[in-house]
Amino acid sequence: MELHFLGTGAGVPSKQRNTTAIALKFLNDYKGALWLFDCGEATQHQMLYTSLKLSKLERIFITHLHGDHIYGLPGVLGSRSFQGGKSPLTVYGPKGIDKFIKATLSISETHLHYPLKVVEVEDGMSIDLKSHTVTVKELEHAIQSFGYRMKEKKKPGSLLVDRLKEIGVKPGPAYAALKKGERVTLDDGRILNGEDFVGPKKPGKTVVILGDTRVCKNAEVLAENADILVHEATFMESDRKIAYEYFHSTTVDAARIANRANVSKLILTHISSRYQGEQSNLLLKEARKVFKNTFLASDLDIFTF
Incomplete structure (x- = not known):
């Protein structure tokens, strides 16, 4: 699998960071299938700089309905159709996502040439898919925000x-x-x-991608023993008060969750535009003091596992 970070900024785009979007690309057994997590403005433009194809997009998971996480969605849905996409697509997200999609497509008279299914998720929901089980839990943000835990089902063992x-x-x-x-x-x-x-079945990988959130118990529950945790780190620790007031997390908050949840790798994203250049390195250093195996995502970074 590969994680492609199409946008790693927070709130508004900057020259260094676009608004939030993360693509999960499945390799080998899954024939390049693609899932998308959030879809900030210009997501489809960012995809043009990658090998990702909208025709491979099977599922979109929206964490919450703030604009920097959904304003690119109508464009992605429309372009998938314009580019000849025919296979079904499912969008998951909080209550209101169905209304948003229908309104934007209707007003713009965008007609999709593929089946689109919209699922409005709830806290504690479990989505049973052929290859994965996706667990959904509500986080703590200014509006309803969710985290998604993708647990890959066990794979057949090796032939002896x-x-x-x-x-x-x-x-x-x-x-x-x-x-x-x-x-x-x-x-x-x-x-x-x-x-x-045939040898024993092989355990699958677990990837956890959280929406915007303060520190909360559900973030830790979702992240438990994950191979990869993607956690927002909108602010530095010195801006902890601002982070709390705006329902966000600091670098140290994310690192502490990773420690307590016993994850293998932490990837920080959703970085405020106030941190430019060398300050980004300070964010990473700050988190690594608490959780060593931390990485700071930049736009178009790819993490393979």
Whole structure:
């Protein structure tokens, strides 16, 4: 999987950071499928600088309805259609997202040539998908804001190739069938059960992406033992009072959540435009004093895992 940060700013864009949007690209088994988390203004423009394709976009998860997280959504939906997208697309988000989409598409007379489904999420909702289970929990922000925990389902174990070779089974079509757990009849009449030649199932990865939030218990619950936690860090620790007043987090807030939740990697985003140049490095240093394996996302950064 890859995380593509299309926008890492907060509130308003700056020359260094566009408004919020993160793409999760699935590789190998998932054939390049794409999920999008938030869709700030100019998200589709940012995508032009990447290898991402709107035709691969399957799901969009909106954390909350502030403009810097949704003003790019009508454009993305329309361009996906204009570029020949035909496959279904599902948008998840807080109550009101359906009304926003319908109003903007209707007023602009934008007609989609693919099935669009809109799901308004609630606190505690669990979305069971073929490859993942997505857990939704409400955070603490000025308006309703959610975090999403993507837990990849267990994958089939590796084929025990050495064991097959020991009993004289050469590579070929039988290997593919056995890896699927199927029963195979060999040319010599022997019947093999695929379950006997596949190792234990492999645990999937867990990625957590939070919307705007103050420090709250649900952020920690969602992040528990995650491989990657994406957490807002709108303000430096010296601006803690402002952060609290505006329902946001500091770098240290995010790092403390990562520590308590035992995550493997923390990625900071949603950085206020007041921090430019060298100040961005200070944000990272500040967080790393609390949680060493912290990274500060910049626009168009890609994290592979």
